[in-house]
Amino acid sequence: MVLSGAEIVIRCLQEEKVDYVFGYPGGAVLYIYDALFNQDKVRHVLVRHEQAAVHAADGYARSTENVGVALVTSGPGATNAVTGIATAYCDSIPMVIISGQVPTAAIGQDAFQEVDTVGITRPCVKHNFLVKDVRDIATTIKKAFYLAKTGRPGPVLVDIPKDVSMHKCEFEYPKEVSMRSYNPVVKGHQGQIRKAVQLLLEAKRPMIYTGGGVILANAAEQLTKLTRMLGFPITNTLMGLGGYPASDRQYLGMPGMHGTYEANMAMHYSDVLLAVGARFDDRVIGNPDHFAEEPRKIIHVDIDPSSISKRVRVDVPIVGDLKEVLEEMIRQLEANAARPNPDTLGSWWKQVDEWRSRECMKYKNSDEIIKPQFVIQKLWEVTGGDAIVTSDVGQHQMWASQYYRFDKPRRWLNSGGLGTMGVGLPYAMGAQLANPGAQVACVTGEASIQMNIQELSTCKQFRLPIKICNLNNRYLGMVRQWQQLFHGERYSESYMDSLPDFAKLAEAYGHVGLKIERPSDVEGALREAFARKNDLVFLDFQIDQTENVYPMVQGGKGLTEMILSAEDL
Template structure:
């Protein structure tokens, strides 16, 4: 029996076990929406902006083991989705975005609501397709899901002209996919794995650097076993938080531009570094030449061969799925029955504890002003460290990364690579739908929340009781911090002097709102927000925080990891920046 292309799309999504489709209708996709109306296998979530649809699908994927799906119309619907697609691409999130297109005879003729979606998204997708024949539709969607979730994950766009959704064809969904030009490597080379293990066992100052690939590769258990088996220190990138328990002694905290003192110093002065699913990006190692000025051997494990040695030369490259590679390394270590030299390891830990004792995340409490760090700490305490936390981008994002301890993967959802303001609220909605019984908190700022604040309407319609924690300092905080540090306190367009009443906005959308101005009210309001009485309600908390607070530590552009700007209580430590003394023994 023949069915329409629109019905084929719906049947394909059913075959893939799709639970939610996040989207917004329009002329080019009305056939698909009509087919969705006539089925009940999956649910459609109507957002208020296409960017939010893609962010919600993205977070749905990040917080589960499924591929997120978004559906947008042609023209502005497609272009509105691009920011969300680029966000997912930078963070390697598996997602399929279905976009409507004008009918095939009209393509290239500047038809109403026509854009070249394939051309526009080519730089920010893992792959994209334009389907011109309804007979190829099912095969294409099957390929899209396969490509999105295998190898290094990423978003795949399927652009579907309206006449293709109207045309008829028999439905046959492939059981498997074979793409001759796309064969991801999953198993690491045995010789390279053996070389890496031997190099690691000879190390005096070993260090494990864990990125988002460990989260996306579901390798948290292997990472944890590997680090604990060796007894070595480890660090996570912003995207890797949760891959290793954040409360464990061997975890030194996040590293990079706003990483901890001990994590950055260990990164700079280790002698053997194991990089697991990380890409040595500019916010992590800053300047490669400075990073490599201290001699070190680097083992780099990644499923994406193009990520290996892209910015930093490595000594032992291992292409493969990090989960499989670590399992093989663990088995080899267990078989050999060997471990790093205990004396060398003891000396290394003594040095690290010396760095750690400075407590670089210490801040000065206040009885008069709400400290943003305090809000995040109290959120962690009240939720027992178990909440799924989404964030937007800026100072609040860094405080959320520093002061909430993430003990499991897929618990921390943020736009790391692209740095997208407006991500937090739709992401919280997507995460809540993926995890209906979980506590979901969106840590945001007064600037970011207004990028997609209309999604408070979506949250109301679909009963997603997320808790919005707005750290409101009346500034675009990170912009203000940079202007203070590097632009002579010329706060050009970073002050927000016409903010709305967020409590009234929340209430207008049918939610609960609180305005918190005193430190003594922080804990009571958070407890009320997460109480059984408000369990089923979205709660918007507008915390008026200290405007002068900055994020520390901070590595300035062009500086090395051991050249951090440190908080006031560590200024004496800053007197030994090691710039003139590169001898490790003398330094420590």
């Protein structure tokens, strides 16, 4: 069948079973939008800014097992998309971004709305393509989806010049794709796995530390099974929340800069550390030299060899798909009668529980002023712990990750790697579209929400009943916290003056807005919001301006050098 390049693009998306494309039209993608118009399988979500298109596609991917798809035009369309692409890249989210480009003959001529999209995005994509011939579109898109979701996932960009989308050729979608230069490892090395299992069985102070890889590999079930078989303590990183049920006794909370005392102490003083789909980054282990001071054996399972021995030396590296490797570990354990020594493990647990008894997550609640931690706890109660929670970046992000207990994977969506303010609302849009019946809450702050607030309009158009929980402290809270602690309380440019009345703003967009000022109104407001099944409700919580995120490991310090509360200062 002879089709235009634009029609081929849409047919490829249909073949990949894409149900939503998030995008914004423009000159270079007019043919593609025309082809979109003539079909009804692939639905298009018109955002108000390209950055939000990519974030929404990213949120869609995070909340499902599918590849998120965004469509933008050339020039500013592509540059606006860059923040979204980099955000997805840092968290290894499978995405395909299709960008229009000026006609091939105009490339390099400084044409209207021309930028070197492939060049600009090269450092923040898993791979990218410029399609120069209409006959290459189908194989390129096939490759793009294949690359995005296999190996260590990531965003792949396909740049299509306008004339290429106009030209015609015979269309046939390739059934398979093979690339001699790209063959990700799937199965882990048997011998290495055996070595790892042996180490785990002999461990005196074992600890399991898992990250976003577990979520991406859909390996939460296997991880839970293995952890319960071994009876070891476990911690999930910010990206890995929900990988293991947070309400379980073996779970010690999150590690790292704002992690729990018990998780950090157990990480630091473990003698065998099993790291699964995590990358020992600076926000998790703090100073790597301090971390290395305590001798321990490290087993590191990851799909990406370059993540292994990057920041810390690893004793047993295992490269492979996490699900496969964990299943193999379980198989070997099942075939082996040996179990960890209950006495040694018991005395380790005694130590861990002693750390736990410090109750580092305790905070002083108030009857007068709303504490942000209290809002998150109530959100958890009101949603039965089963909402999809998105967040922006800052203090509210940490409070949400600390006080909402995630028992299932793909319930917590945030920008962990790049730390992009403004992702919360578009993530919620993608998640709500992907999960129409689910309760979706966007925990945000008055600064972050304004970075993509225009999307309230998109939410109205697509009737997305998101509940926005704005923890409004009139400050760039995390900046203010660091200025208080490390910059002599000089609050340089961290106070936000002239804020809008968010409740009225939400109403102006056609939504419901509530302003909550008293602790006694928090639960009622949340219940009212979630009872409104069909409305987006903007809850503007006026919270304590002076509240800080604790516990805290200062940048550059070691994991055991924690500030547990304001009294430690």
